[in-house]
Amino acid sequence: MKTILVMGDSLSAGYGMSAGEGWVSLLQQRLQRDAPGWRVVNASISGETSAGGASRIVQAVVREQPDIVIIALGANDGLRGLPLADARRNLARMIGASQHVGAQVLLVGMRMPPNLGADYTRGFEDNYRLLAKTFDTALLPFLLEPIATDRANFQDDNLHPTAAVQAQLLDHVWPALQPLLD
Template sequence: MQCAIGCLLMLCAFVAPAQTAPAPSPAGAAKTVLVMGDSLSAGYGMSADQGWVGLLERRLQREAPGWRVVNGSISGETSAGGASRIVQAVVRERPAVVVIALGANDGLRGLPLAEARRNLARMIGASQHVGAQVLLVGMRMPPNLGTEYTRGFEANYRLLADTFDVPLLPFLLEPIATDRANFQDDNLHPTVEAQAKILDHVWPALRPLLR
């Protein structure tokens, strides 16, 4: 564990040598929440505005005027894919907040935990480098992958949150995971009806960052 922390701290110094403020927005321009996720955030099996990120856009209009959402989520995305896109995304969007909700596809493919940590660390570091606040959203794996892997997978998110001093929402699907009725026929992707529950779960962790 000490070695893992040390490696992450060195990576922090490499990807985010100094936190810079976001570029000033034109008067009246909305601040941006950038969501970098996979199919769980892209709204797989439904129109984009029905997913929890689409619902977030409408909630922001009501409860946090002056904010907008850019959904950079892609179905099938991995942490490696997110890491490869993050620099271009934050430079283009200049977000004030970045929500990183990746890892599910890494776990299902058995990606080595150290690789997943490096990828997510790069995403957090790049986001902080442009002055964005980060909300890290975790995922959990089924027990059939083995106790050591599933525990280590969960611990990855805690280690990253502690190292980079960012808030952590431990499990995106927490409020719906135990009820099969909340999932589509593939038993992996939440239904349209479950999206509001996911947003209600994310909102308390995200709301304090919208300053």
């Protein structure tokens, strides 16, 4: 059995919905149908930051020995205005630890609203491209891209997607993940 380890925040943990409704749970169902022999370990935690992920990654990859690690962190860093270099260093540590155990990495990016300024917003997005290029990983630039522009796709907090759009998120992630399954 091959393993996909997902290291994410509330967007991957399925915040505000039942356990089976989030995109990561739907991924496990799709793999059972389309790529049997794969299992998903969802190590996502609501509120997680890149620093939290970096502190947990070594233990997680040693424990799970994943073939693929999906790193979907950064939203909480951006919402808190974490310096871009700190976020980049944390994500780099996660990628490096994953590659060290032989896993392929899919880095899933996030975008920030412009309230922290254009330079921060642009730099935040550039971090993911730079890391993917530096470490030669697969990149999905923006997890929420297919749903981001419609307020109806979000829970009342206007941050977390509804259960109804989780399949769209999976359909967005799938083309970036699928080549790593072969």
